[in-house]
Amino acid sequence: MVYTYTPDDNARAQRIVSGEVSGANLPPKLANSLADRSGVTVVDADSADWRSVSLPSQNAFTADVAARLAMNLAVDRRALVDDVLGGRGAPAATPISAVYGENYEPAAQFTVDVARAGTILDRAGWVRGPSGVRRRGGDKAEFTLLYPADDTLRRDLAVAFAAAVKRVGISVDPHGASWDETESRLADDAVLLAGGEFPYSIDSQVYSALHTRTPGASPFSNPGDFGSPEMDRLLEQARASAPGPANEARYREIQRLYREVPSSVFLAFVHHTYAVRDDGWRYDPPVLEPHAHGVVWGPWWNLPSWRR
Incomplete structure (x- = not known):
């Protein structure tokens, strides 16, 4: 078994395609484009790996909870999954899938409602200016959205998010x-974040993403x-409680509360x-995967199971 490190998606x-390697992790749409190539199969694995737009505290617009709620309503997450992820994903409203x-609380999911998003912004005093971008006093409904420069999937999600909120008068610059650079700008700029590093513990999935910041975080x-x-x-009670119906109800309440006062815009799992490449091997199907993945997961997560 030989592993090679190739950071560029297209490479x-x-x-x-050339047959130089037998398998690779690829962004969904790029993987789909290889599906008809001779001998190439696309395998996908469920994950609790989310993507979200974190929002900065030092921006007057994103600091307004009405603005955060409006942005959550402006995004068509199903269209985003279909268009950016090639259908290989699921809409996300919170870190809980x-x-x-x-x-999981189905009632806590956001349904796209552009008209309501606009009404919420109007009532909060964010009105469209001559350029179409909303203003309140001297503040504008605009911000920069950072993403890792070498991550094409996050780039595409950032661009899709910017297009979605532009419809309601919000200017986002991916x-x-x-x-x-990103770490030094967290207070002033939004970031296309990912999470779900420890998906086998729901507390690890939720606590750090939704709790106000704690020392050492x-x-x-x-x-x-x-x-x-x-x-x-609620998060602290859930962390201190054993699994079971009472804690399940508590996590559902967390999601309902988050839907009323969102801190970010979760986009997709x-x-x-x-x-x-089908080299004649049979192997165990993929398992639920964390945010960190690559060739230690997917078809390769359990090499001792491989058989010809």
């Missing part, structure tokens, strides 16, 4: 950046530090996609 795809069973955990005492209380 990995070309190595699959349907894979968590009774912990910008590729290094992680060092990663700078990328709820960068805007938005939240509420009630949300913090990304299915991890792999282009694989």
